[in-house]
Amino acid sequence: MTPEALADLVRTAVAQLLADRGLDATSLPAQVTVERPRNPEHGDYATNIALQLAKKAGVAPRDLATWLAEVLRSQKAIAKADVAGPGFINLTIATEARGAIVEDALEDGYGTGTELAGKKINLEFVSANPTGPIHLGGARWAAVGDALGRVLEARGAEVTREYYFNDAGAQIDRFVRSLIAAAKGEPAPEDGYAGTYVSDIAAEVLRREPGALSDPETVRKVGVGLMFDEIKRSLHEFGTDFDVYFHEDSLHQDGRVAEAVERIKANGALYEKDGAWWLRSTDYGDDKDRVVIKSDGAPAYIAGDIAYFLDKRARGADLCIYMLGADHHGYVSRLKAAAAALGDDPATVEVLIGQLVNLVSGGQPVRMSKRAGAVITMEDLVDAVGVDAARYAMIRSSVDSSLDIDLDLLRKHSNDNPVYYVQYAHARTSSILRNAADLGITPGEDFALLTHEREGDLIRTIGEFPRVVATAAELREPHRVARYLEELAGTYHRFQQDCRVLPRGDEETTPLHQVRLQLVNATRRVFAAGLGLLGVAAPERM
RNA sequence: GCGCUCGUAGCUCAACGGAUAGAGCAUCUGACUACGGAUCAGAAGGUUACAGGUUCGAAUCCUGUCGAGCGCGCCA
Numbered sequence: 121m122t123p124e125a126l127a128d129l130v131r132t133a134v135a136q137l138l139a140d141r142g143l144d145a146t147s148l149p150a151q152v153t154v155e156r157p158r159n160p161e162h163g164d165y166a167t168n169i170a171l172q173l174a175k176k177a178g179v180a181p182r183d184l185a186t187w188l189a190e191v192l193r194s195q196k197a198i199a200k201a202d203v204a205g206p207g208f209i210n211l212t213i214a215t216e217a218r219g220a221i222v223e224d225a226l227e228d229g230y231g232t233g234t235e236l237a238g239k240k241i242n243l244e245f246v247s248a249n250p251t252g253p254i255h256l257g258g259a260r261w262a263a264v265g266d267a268l269g270r271v272l273e274a275r276g277a278e279v280t281r282e283y284y285f286n287d288a289g290a291q292i293d294r295f296v297r298s299l300i301a302a303a304k305g306e307p308a309p310e311d312g313y314a315g316t317y318v319s320d321i322a323a324e325v326l327r328r329e330p331g332a333l334s335d336p337e338t339v340r341k342v343g344v345g346l347m348f349d350e351i352k353r354s355l356h357e358f359g360t361d362f363d364v365y366f367h368e369d370s371l372h373q374d375g376r377v378a379e380a381v382e383r384i385k386a387n388g389a390l391y392e393k394d395g396a397w398w399l400r401s402t403d404y405g406d407d408k409d410r411v412v413i414k415s416d417g418a419p420a421y422i423a424g425d426i427a428y429f430l431d432k433r434a435r436g437a438d439l440c441i442y443m444l445g446a447d448h449h450g451y452v453s454r455l456k457a458a459a460a461a462l463g464d465d466p467a468t469v470e471v472l473i474g475q476l477v478n479l480v481s482g483g484q485p486v487r488m489s490k491r492a493g494a495v496i497t498m499e500d501l502v503d504a505v506g507v508d509a510a511r512y513a514m515i516r517s518s519v520d521s522s523l524d525i526d527l528d529l530l531r532k533h534s535n536d537n538p539v540y541y542v543q544y545a546h547a548r549t550s551s552i553l554r555n556a557a558d559l560g561i562t563p564g565e566d567f568a569l570l571t572h573e574r575e576g577d578l579i580r581t582i583g584e585f586p587r588v589v590a591t592a593a594e595l596r597e598p599h600r601v602a603r604y605l606e607e608l609a610g611t612y613h614r615f616q617q618d619c620r621v622l623p624r625g626d627e628e629t630t631p632l633h634q635v636r637l638q639l640v641n642a643t644r645r646v647f648a649a650g651l652g653l654l655g656v657a658a659p660e661r662m
Numbered sequence: 663g664c665g666c667u668c669g670u671a672g673c674u675c676a677a678c679g680g681a682u683a684g685a686g687c688a689u690c691u692g693a694c695u696a697c698g699g700a701u702c703a704g705a706a707g708g709u710u711a712c713a714g715g716u717u718c719g720a721a722u723c724c725u726g727u728c729g730a731g732c733g734c735g736c737c738a
Contacts, residue, residue: 158682159681162681181718205681406665411735416736418736420736447731447732450666475667476732518676522730522731524673529673536674538686541701548698552698555697591678613701614703616701622697662698
């Protein structure tokens with residue numbers, strides 16, 4: 121019996137109980153969940169449904185729990201149902217019913233679901249300014265955003281990954297001036313960009329267009345193009361590719377910005393003050409209203425965002441998710457207000473704010489000075505620890521917390537990264553499967569033989585996978601998958617320590633060997649699927 | 663000053679309002695004729711920044727204080 125099936129069973133039992141006792145059943149939640157109790161002595165699963173319903177039903181929680189436990193005990197698949205504490209019900213699954221979990225895990229697509237089926241999600245992340253390489257912060261969004269996209273897809277969503285190139289406006293002008301200065305061998309402009317990448321790109325521009333210095337427009341075109349390529353290449357090497365690389369400039373060129381502005385103006389969503397046109401972003405929590413059309417008639421930056429949102433919706437997105445760094449948290453209200461001004465539902469805008477990545481060395485924070493070009497890039501991180509360790513370090517913690525990265529520590533103790541703990545567990549399962557194949561041993565299905573405590577732990581943990589992925593998708597928190605894999609790895613390592621899978625040299629192959637082999641097989645598949653969701657390799661040997 | 667986010671073991675971080683707050687690293691003690699020891703068993707480490715409140719139950723929700731990061735342009 122899988123936890124999902126158990127939850128359904130509990131729900132049915134509750135509904136029946138409420139009806140039998142003539143209690144108010146309207147408060148029964150649509151979804152009843154069972155949880156893994158922290159303390160294994162409490163049983164395989166626990167439900168607090170009696171606590172949730174007691175007050176509404178007008179019954180003492182323990183009474184309700186006692187009645188419910190009685191109903192549940194009559195089920196064949198449930199070996200034990202005990203009331204505990206204020207009204208928890210602890211449930212233990214019959215040993216012979218646990219095989220369903222292993223069988224599920226052996227199916228293709230274990231962990232996937234359909235609750236997001238038919239939902240088109242536009243997922244925008246990274247979107248770093250194309251005036252330099254991706255930094256540590258961008259690496260965090262690249263890893264987390266990519267993993268989130270995979271998790272959402274696993275639960276049925278149709279995801280478009282998108283990178284918004286801010287290639288219009290003053291910062292690009294500064295970048296181009298920096299390129300020209302570098303090409304002439306002059307120092308970077310006061311408000312420009314330094315760093316070797318600037319001179320590298322400047323040199324490449326001159327190599328391709330020797331006469332470029334006389335034509336700033338050529339420098340812009342070629343130089344910015346090279347920067348785009350560089351960013352795409354480094355992201356690709358990081359394992360993150362986008363479906364759409366969107367150029368802000370294109371919105372201005374073909375009139376979509378003007379069109380969007382006209383539309384919200386016609387909606388009466390803008391007001392005029394001091395010769396400019398303003399958006400009422402304060403209605404959505406902003407500090408102050410924002411200018412959309414400047415008094416000189418030119419569109420402000422936010423006008424591009426409005427047109428971009430309109431374009432995403434026109435391309436069919438039901439939901440637009442923006443992953444932004446904490447330094448952009450002010451955008452939340454503006455983007456919501458923009459959607460409302462267009463006559464759209466602000467709920468189609470979902471902004472995820474992630475805290476920043478700090479670089480530390482020897483416990484001291486290191487200031488990354490962009491002006492001096494003294495920055496740690498995503499590529500530096502990958503060079504130091506490799507793609508898998510870099511991605512994993514970024515993904516495994518919640519984006520709600522700022523993250524401290526100590527490069528020296530990572531370099532020195534690269535094996536300390538929990539990713540190796542997980543990958544090694546996968547490699548061990550692969551090794552056993554290889555050995556079994558060499559010995560000609562085939563998996564068995566006599567799950568009732570799996571009575572060892574470690575086997576039960578492993579089966580229960582495998583059974584959690586689909587719900588972990590579902591929760592990660594629902595809460596937009598891919599780090600849950602990473603944490604789950606660490607738990608699974610620990611459970612597996614302990615299993616392999618205590619439970620011999622293959623027969624030793626002088627032993628005959630028994631059905632227990634064979635069913636354990638099947639359990640290892642299922643475990644390996646969950647590791648592979650979980651690591652796949654994170655975009656991290658699942659090596660068969662290390 | 664106002665706003666947003668955060669504050670959990672020595673360090674890096676978990677814990678969708680649930681039971682005794684968990685992992686890894688670092689420290690200490692054990693298991694090596696090992697289906698791969700990149701592993702396992704155990705010890706030690708906490709007033710979840712602080713003070714109130716709500717709740718059967720709070721690290722989690724509410725209020726205040728302290729501390730940290732970020733944001734407060736007709737820049738992009």
